[in-house]
Every structure is written in structure tokens, then in C-alpha cells.
Amino acid sequence: MTFMAWNRPHLLDIESLxxxxxxxxxxxxxxxxxxxxxxIKKVPALRGKTVVNLFVEPSTRTRISFELAEQRLSAxxxxxxxxxxxLKKGETLKDTARNLEALNADFIVIRHSAxxxxxxxxxxxGAHVINAGDGAHEHPTQALLDLFTIRERKGRIAxxxxxxxxxxxxxxxxxxxxxxxxxxxxxxxxxxPSTLVPRVFEEMGCRVTHNVEEAIRDADIINLLxxxxxxxxxxxxxxxxxxxxxxxxxQDRLARTKxxxxxxxxxxxxxxxxIDSRIADCDRSLILEQVTNGLAVRMAxxxxxxxxxxxxxxxxx
Amino acid sequence: MTDSSLLLNAAAIERALVRIAHEIxxxxxxxxxxxxxGIPEGGDxxxxxxxxxxxxxxxxxxxxxxxxxxxxxxxxxxxxxPMMHPTVIPFDVTGRTVVLVDDVLFSGRxxxxxxxxxxxxxxxxxxxxxxxxxxxxxxxxxxxxFVGKNAPTARAEKILVRLTxxxxxxxxxxxxxx
Numbered sequence: 048m049t050f051m052a053w054n055r056p057h058l059l060d061i062e063s064l065x066x067x068x069x070x071x072x073x074x075x076x077x078x079x080x081x082x083x084x085x086x087i088k089k090v091p092a093l094r095g096k097t098v099v100n101l102f103v104e105p106s107t108r109t110r111i112s113f114e115l116a117e118q119r120l121s122a123x124x125x126x127x128x129x130x131x132x133x134l135k136k137g138e139t140l141k142d143t144a145r146n147l148e149a150l151n152a153d154f155i156v157i158r159h160s161a162x163x164x165x166x167x168x169x170x171x172x173g174a175h176v177i178n179a180g181d182g183a184h185e186h187p188t189q190a191l192l193d194l195f196t197i198r199e200r201k202g203r204i205a206x207x208x209x210x211x212x213x214x215x216x217x218x219x220x221x222x223x224x225x226x227x228x229x230x231x232x233x234x235x236x237x238x239x240p241s242t243l244v245p246r247v248f249e250e251m252g253c254r255v256t257h258n259v260e261e262a263i264r265d266a267d268i269i270n271l272l273x274x275x276x277x278x279x280x281x282x283x284x285x286x287x288x289x290x291x292x293x294x295x296x297x298q299d300r301l302a303r304t305k306x307x308x309x310x311x312x313x314x315x316x317x318x319x320x321x322i323d324s325r326i327a328d329c330d331r332s333l334i335l336e337q338v339t340n341g342l343a344v345r346m347a348x349x350x351x352x353x354x355x356x357x358x359x360x361x362x363x364x
Numbered sequence: 365m366t367d368s369s370l371l372l373n374a375a376a377i378e379r380a381l382v383r384i385a386h387e388i389x390x391x392x393x394x395x396x397x398x399x400x401x402g403i404p405e406g407g408d409x410x411x412x413x414x415x416x417x418x419x420x421x422x423x424x425x426x427x428x429x430x431x432x433x434x435x436x437x438x439x440x441x442x443x444x445x446p447m448m449h450p451t452v453i454p455f456d457v458t459g460r461t462v463v464l465v466d467d468v469l470f471s472g473r474x475x476x477x478x479x480x481x482x483x484x485x486x487x488x489x490x491x492x493x494x495x496x497x498x499x500x501x502x503x504x505x506x507x508x509x510f511v512g513k514n515a516p517t518a519r520a521e522k523i524l525v526r527l528t529x530x531x532x533x534x535x536x537x538x539x540x541x542x
Contacts, residue, residue, distance in 0.1 A: 049405065049446070049447045050444040050445060050446055050447060051444065051445040051446070051447055051448075053445065054444070074448070075448055077450070078432060078434075078435075078448040078449070078450060078451070081450060081451060082435070085484060085485070086484075086485075087484040087485075089484075090435035090436065090481075090484070091435070091436055091480070092434075092435045092436070092437075092440055350435070350440075350445070351445065353440060353441045353445075354440060354441055354443075354444065354445030355445075356444075
């Protein structure tokens with residue numbers, strides 16, 4: 048029997064993963080995607096385990112995707128949202144987590160507005176921690192599902208030109224995508240207003256340009272990001288209309304891309320702002336495939352961290 | 365230096381498969397209802413080879429599938445996670461006689477996981493079990509219907525199986541005593 052190239056008890060970020068670990072997640076997700084096509088879509092892999100979805104920052108699609116992934120793995124689920132939680136009453140994150148641990152939670156899936164919150168949790172408690180988005184830091188499962196989708200459609204990652212267009216500065220998706228794509232050998236171009244796409248991103252191994260035509264001309268994949276109004280100061284750019292004029296993906300610009308360039312978007316989509324409504328629905332758009340694949344990738348991540356014991360406790364036999 | 369001994373060479377593996385195929389044929393009449401389902405790693409290759417031998421005996425094609433049982437294992441989280449393989453069952457198992465094929469029968473836990481996993485695809489009329497090597501040490505009330513070789517082993521020993529789908533001279537089953 049050969050074993051998984053994965054021994055991590057948590058998934059906290061993409062930055063610390065090796066290319067082999069990323070590929071292990073993608074390969075495992077392939078097996079879970081096939082489960083979704085069966086008449087019985089549920090497997091007993093996490094039977095008897097308890098998962099807490101600790102969403103301290105609002106989320107719909109990521110939370111629902113994780114929830115369904117957990118159900119398909121036969122786990123028991125507790126949903127914990129800000130509105131209904133004692134965090135509103137002044138409890139610290141650590142106390143909340145320790146209370147959940149006292150209920151013998153095996154996994155905590157956390158979404159938090161503070162960067163590093165999942166890392167803090169992983170140090171504080173014994174449960175497996177999965178980062179479902181922390182501030183503007185990382186959103187690892189989004190990057191993994193993006194890579195899964197790209198590999199499924201293009202057959203490879205290495206050597207592809209991937210352009211990420213939009214609000215990079217405030218985007219955890221962008222950071223995780225950049226780490227994951229560059230680790231697997233894609234060439235990443237970032238584009239958007241200079242206030243939202245500073246040159247400092249070149250240090251992550253990306254090309255930075257503020258000219259959208261140049262950014263999308265040779266792209267195999269165009270990944271659009273929404274403007275993160277909730278994280279921004281008002282002065283980052285003059286207005287939404289100007290953003291759409293200068294950086295929105297419209298029919299005109301799409302016509303000047305490679306004919307097999309594919310369009311991605313992590314959602315939620317602001318139709319008519321960063322993307323023309325018809326492009327979002329066209330056959331080059333992978334937006335809904337990303338949602339389907341997200342489920343398989345999150346099943347794979349839950350499954351893998353369940354088997355991960357950390358470097359000190361490997362037992363094979 | 366590891367101390368190891370050869371249990372089966374390529375010719376012995378082929379003879380064992382031919383004998384198992386004839387036993388399957390004897391047990392299942394004309395075989396019109398039989399499908400083979402191999403468990404990776406090893407069992408999928410054996411199932412493909414058994415399928416060819418049986419097709420020659422029965423004079424009709426025998427459906428062969430692959431069933432990954434990793435998601436149904438009862439030892440997940442207790443040790444390193446085994447590699448997953450694609451499950452490919454391009455036929456309905458309901459109402460069929462499914463012969464599960466594995467390379468080595470040990471604790472019986474893989475077989476139990478396989479029977480659970482198979483349940484999700486339908487309700488076979490019968491499930492039979494064919495293994496190349498039975499090494500003992502069962503932890504569950506499971507036994508094989510068709511066995512290539514019974515090999516008494518110590519629990520700590522390992523059985524290494526090297527197989528190719530076409531059958532090659534390098535194919536072998538080795539007992540490794542650490």
C-alpha cells in the first residue's frame with residue numbers, strides 16, 4: 048500500500064504547502080468529485096467526527112460548500128455564525144474555541160476577519176483547523192479549487208499564463224492563488240488600479256501591470272476578482288463606473304484575448320462591474336464549475352487533514 | 365539487509381490465476397451474471413487478468429471494475445492515509461454476482477470496507493472473494509472463496525506484490541521478514 052503525500056493536521060495556508068502536497072489535494076479531490084456523480088453521494092469517511100463551522104465573518108457560498116462537504120463525509124456539524132454567537136457578547140476567540148473543544152469538536156473550519164486567526168487557533172487547541180478565509184491573508188480552499196478547475200480544463204498548470212484582474216491588495220483569494228499557481232509553475236500576471244495592485248507583489252514572483260489589454264492578451268486563464276468594498280477605504284479609486292471602464296471585462300476586451308482563454312471568478316459576482324453579465328454566463332466561463340469543484344476539494348481537504356498527524360507522529364502499518 | 369523469500373514467481377502467479385478462474389467458473393455456471401471488481405492497489409490488475417482468463421473459459425466478455433475502498437476504511441485517522449485511486453464500475457452491480465479481487469487477504473478490514481463501498485453502487489445478489497495470497501491474521505469473520513496461495517506469516521512480516529497487467533517475468537510475490 049502506498050500512502051498519501053500529506054501529513055498535516057491542519058490546512059492554514061497555501062504558502063507553507065509543497066507542490067507535492069498541493070497535487071495530493073487535487074488528486075484526492077478527483078476521487079471525491081466522482082463520488083458526487085454516484086446515486087449515493089455520501090461516504091462514511093468522517094462518521095462520528097464533529098465539525099464546527101466557525102464563521103466569524105459573513106459567508107454564504109464557502110460555508111454552504113463546507114457544510115455539504117462535511118455532510119457528504121458523514122460528519123456531525125455545528126454551525127456557528129457571528130450574529131448568533133457569544134463572540135458578540137465579548138467572548139474572546141480563544142475562549143469560544145476552547146468551549147467548542149470541550150464539546151469534543153474534531154474539526155474547526157474558521158472564517159475570520161483577522162489575518163492569522165486560524166494559525167492562532169491551531170496553536171491553542173487540539174482540533175484540526177481549516178482556514179476558510181482569514182482577513183486579507185489567505186483563502187486556501189479557494190486556491191485549491193481554482194487549481195483543480197484549471198487543471199481539469201487545461202490538463203496542466205505549469206507554463207500557463209494566468210491573469211488575476213481586480214482588487215489584489217485586499218484579496219485573500221489573490222494571495223492564495225498566487226502562492227499555489229507559482230508553486231506549480233504557472234506564470235501569474237496581476238492587473239488593476241495601481242492603488243489596488245502595488246508593485247510589491249512582484250516579490251511574490253508575479254508580473255504586475257496596470258494596463259488591462261496587455262494583461263489579458265496572452266492569458267490562458269483570466270481570474271476576475273470583485274472589489275472588496277468592505278475592506279477598503281473610500282480613496283482607493285475614483286468610482287465603480289471608472290473601474291468598469293478601465294478594468295471591467297467586456298465583450299470588446301474578451302474579443303482581444305486568446306480564443307481558448309477561460310474566465311474564472313471566485314464569487315460573489317458583481318455583474319456589470321468587473322464582468323459583463325453575458326461573459327459570466329458564456330461557455331468560456333468556469334464560474335459554476337468552480338462551485339462544483341469546490342465541494343470536491345473541500346471534501347478532500349477534510350479527509351486529508353483527518354489523516355494528518357503532524358511530522359512527529361507518523362505511524363505506517 | 366532485509367531477509368526475504370519468494371512466495372510466487374511469474375509462472376506460479378499465472379498458474380494460480382488460471383486455477384482461481386476455473387474455480388470461479390465451476391462455482392458460477394455459465395458466468396453470464398458474474399462481474400469482477402478489483403481493489404487497488406494490486407487487486408485491479410489481478411481482476412483484469414482474471415477477466416481475460418474467464419472470458420476465454422466462458423466464451424463471452426466478463427465485466428471488470430475497480431473499487432477504491434479508502435473512504436470506507438475503519439482505520440482512517442489512525443495511521444497514514446492510503447493513496448486514493450479512481451473507482452470505475454461501468455456496470456450495474458444490482459442482481460449480479462460480484463467477485464471481489466484483492467492481492468493479499470490479511471485482517472479482512474479492506475474486504476469489509478469493499479463490501480460497504482459496493483453497497484453504495486447497488487445490491488449484488490452474491491459477493492464472492494478471490495485473493496492471490498491469504499496470509500492469515502484475520503480480525504473479522506471474513507474468508508476468501510478462491511485463494512491462490514495460503515502463506516503462514518508473522519504479523520510483523522510484509523508481503524510485497526509486484527504485478528503487471530499483461531503478466532511479465534518480473535511479476536512476483538515476496539515475503540519480507542524485516
